[in-house]
Amino acid sequence: MRLQGKAWKFGDNISTDHIAPGRLFHLRSNLPELAKHVLEDADPEFASKVQPGDFVVAGNNFGLGSSREHAPTIIKMAGVSAVLAKSFARIFFRNAINVGLPVLICDTDKISAGDELEVDLSSGKIYNKTQDIVLQAPPLPDVMIRLLADGGLAAHVAKHGDLKID
Amino acid sequence: MGLTLAEKILSQRVGREVRAGEIIVCEVDVALTQDGTGPLAVQQLRKIGMEKAARPESTILFIDHAAPSPRKELSNDHILLREFAQKTGCRLSDVGEGVCHQLVAEDYAAPGKVIIGADSHTCTAGALAAFATGMGSTDVAMGIALGKTWFRVPETFLIEVTGKMPPGVCAKDLILHLIGMLGADGATYKALEFAGETIAAMPMHERLTLANMAVEAGAKVGLIASDEVTREYLESQGRGAEYRPLSADPDADYERVIAVDVSQLEPMLAAPHTVDNVHPVKELAGTKVDQVFIGSCTNGRLEDLAVAASILKGKRVASGVRCIVVPASRRIFLEAIRLGYIETLVAAGAVVLAPGCGPCVGVHEGVLGDGEVSLNTSNRNFQGRLGNPKGFIYLGSPAAAAASALTGVITDPREVMDNAIAR
Numbered sequence A: 001m002r003l004q005g006k007a008w009k010f011g012d013n014i015s016t017d018h019i020a021p022g023r024l025f026h027l028r029s030n031l032p033e034l035a036k037h038v039l040e041d042a043d044p045e046f047a048s049k050v051q052p053g054d055f056v057v058a059g060n061n062f063g064l065g066s067s068r069e070h071a072p073t074i075i076k077m078a079g080v081s082a083v084l085a086k087s088f089a090r091i092f093f094r095n096a097i098n099v100g101l102p103v104l105i106c107d108t109d110k111i112s113a114g115d116e117l118e119v120d121l122s123s124g125k126i127y128n129k130t131q132d133i134v135l136q137a138p139p140l141p142d143v144m145i146r147l148l149a150d151g152g153l154a155a156h157v158a159k160h161g162d163l164k165i166d
Numbered sequence B: 001m002g003l004t005l006a007e008k009i010l011s012q013r014v015g016r017e018v019r020a021g022e023i024i025v026c027e028v029d030v031a032l033t034q035d036g037t038g039p040l041a042v043q044q045l046r047k048i049g050m051e052k053a054a055r056p057e058s059t060i061l062f063i064d065h066a067a068p069s070p071r072k073e074l075s076n077d078h079i080l081l082r083e084f085a086q087k088t089g090c091r092l093s094d095v096g097e098g099v100c101h102q103l104v105a106e107d108y109a110a111p112g113k114v115i116i117g118a119d120s121h122t123c124t125a126g127a128l129a130a131f132a133t134g135m136g137s138t139d140v141a142m143g144i145a146l147g148k149t150w151f152r153v154p155e156t157f158l159i160e161v162t163g164k165m166p167p168g169v170c171a172k173d174l175i176l177h178l179i180g181m182l183g184a185d186g187a188t189y190k191a192l193e194f195a196g197e198t199i200a201a202m203p204m205h206e207r208l209t210l211a212n213m214a215v216e217a218g219a220k221v222g223l224i225a226s227d228e229v230t231r232e233y234l235e236s237q238g239r240g241a242e243y244r245p246l247s248a249d250p251d252a253d254y255e256r257v258i259a260v261d262v263s264q265l266e267p268m269l270a271a272p273h274t275v276d277n278v279h280p281v282k283e284l285a286g287t288k289v290d291q292v293f294i295g296s297c298t299n300g301r302l303e304d305l306a307v308a309a310s311i312l313k314g315k316r317v318a319s320g321v322r323c324i325v326v327p328a329s330r331r332i333f334l335e336a337i338r339l340g341y342i343e344t345l346v347a348a349g350a351v352v353l354a355p356g357c358g359p360c361v362g363v364h365e366g367v368l369g370d371g372e373v374s375l376n377t378s379n380r381n382f383q384g385r386l387g388n389p390k391g392f393i394y395l396g397s398p399a400a401a402a403a404s405a406l407t408g409v410i411t412d413p414r415e416v417m418d419n420a421i422a423r
C-alpha cells in the first residue's frame, strides 16, 4: 500500500496528554468531536489544517503515557495516513496496530516540516520527495503484520473467533 | 542460563519454558478497565458481538478517574459500564471505592498471576510478583472475552538496590532517581526487576510505588520477587492462601544490571514537563507552589497519609496554597479516619476528596489556572496533565509535598521533619 502526503513535524516525548488531553475526557465516547482536538496541546493549528493523507513525523518516544487507545484512534480519524518517529512508547505502538494506524520507525531528522513524503507500507520504504532521499523502516513483527492484515485486533478476533497468531 | 522473574512467571503460566523475545499466547487471570478506557472496550465487544467475559469474577470495571462524575457525558459512560457489568457478571468498582491499582493490590494481585489492564499503571501489581501490564481498550476487551492475550516476553533490566535509605528519603525518591538515570524511554519494552537488600527490607506500600512508576521509564512491567513481606501483606488483606514464593533464578540472563546505592540518596523531584527531568529537591527549593496534591496510585496509601499528617500536625497549610488529599481506597480512607490522620490534615487546612484518581488526570478536581504550579505525589507531570497546558507540575514524595504545603514553596522535607518522623 502506498501513502502520500505532507509531513507535520513534532519533537520528542509527545505524550497521550498532548494527543488526547485529560481535560477532554468527556469526549472519549464522542470520537469525531475529540478528533477535532487531536494533538492540540502540541500544535494548536494541527487539527484544523491537517489534510487527509498527511503524516505525523516525530522524534523519540512518541505516544508515551496513558494507555488511552483514543490517541491513535483520533490521529487516524483526522486523516493521518501514518506516524513516523525515531521510537514509540510500547502501549501506543500496540494500540496503533490494533486500530489500524500504520506506525514506522525511521530517522526523522531527515524529514522537515512540510516535506512531501511517499511511503510504501509493505517494504517500509519512505521516499522524501522534497529532499530526494529514501529512508528505510524496519519491518513490523509478524504478529502485527497478521493483525493489520485482518484490519486490526477486533476484526481479527471477529474473523477467527479467537486469537490466531501462531 | 536461568530465568528472570518475568520469564519465570510467564513460563509457569503457559506451562513450558519461555525466553525473552518469544511471542506467546497466555491465559489472563485478572483483567481490568477504568472509566476512561472501559467504555471503548465495551463498544469494541459489542461491535463484534462478543459481550461476555471468560472470567467475570476477576474482570473488574473500575469507576475511579472521573468519580463522582463532573459531567453528563461521563455519567452516561458510567451507566454503560454498570450495564455491562450487570449483563456479563463482571465486577464493578463504583464511585468512592478507590483507584483501580490500589484495589487490585488489595483484592486481586498475587504472585504468579497474569494481569492486564486498560490503564498504563497496571504494572503496579508487579510489586506482588504478578506479571501485570497496561494495554489499550481493544487489547483488554479481547482479553476479557477470550481469557487470553499475546505478549512478547520482555528482556529484563535488574535494578540491584543496596544501602539503607537516609531519613526523609523514600521509595518515591528512589524511583524518580532511577527514571532520571534511565530516561523516559530508557526501558521501553523491558521488564524492570527490583532486587537487593534495600528492596528485601522495603514494606509493601513502598514496593507498590516502585512498580507503579516502571512505566515512566517505558517498561512493560516492574517486578519484585515475593517474600515474607508479600505473604504478610496478602494475609493482612485476608488472602494469605494466595501466597507463593516466586523469584528469579540466581543465574538469570539479564540484559543489563544497574546497581544503585541509596545510602547517599536525597529527596528528589521531577520538574515540568517530563518525569525524567529529575533534580534533588534542594536545587528547586524556593519555587512557589499554588497547589499540593497528596494521593494517586503512586502515593495515596495509608503510610503516605501518615507522613503528611505527621508533618502538618498542629500546623497550618501556607496561605494561598490548596492542599488536596485523596486516599487511594475506601479502606485506606477509613483507616486514616480511625487513626486520626484525616482530622489532622483537615484541621491543618487540607481538602480531602473521595477515594479515586482525584486531580491526577486533570478531568475535574484540582485543575490548574494559567501559570500555576502544583506539587503532586502522583506519577506524571506531562503538559496538560492537570487539565491546563499552561500549568506546571512537579512530582515528589508525600513528605516533600507536605513540607511544601506547609511553607508555600518547594521545600526539602528534611527541613521540617524531626528525626522521629523521618524514621
Ligand code: SF4
Pocket (backbone or CB within 6 Å): B065, B099, B100, B101, B119, B121, B296, B297, B298, B356, B357, B360, B361, B378, B379
Ligand atoms: S491515580 Fe492517576 S495514574 Fe493512577 S490510575 Fe488514577 S489517573 Fe492513573
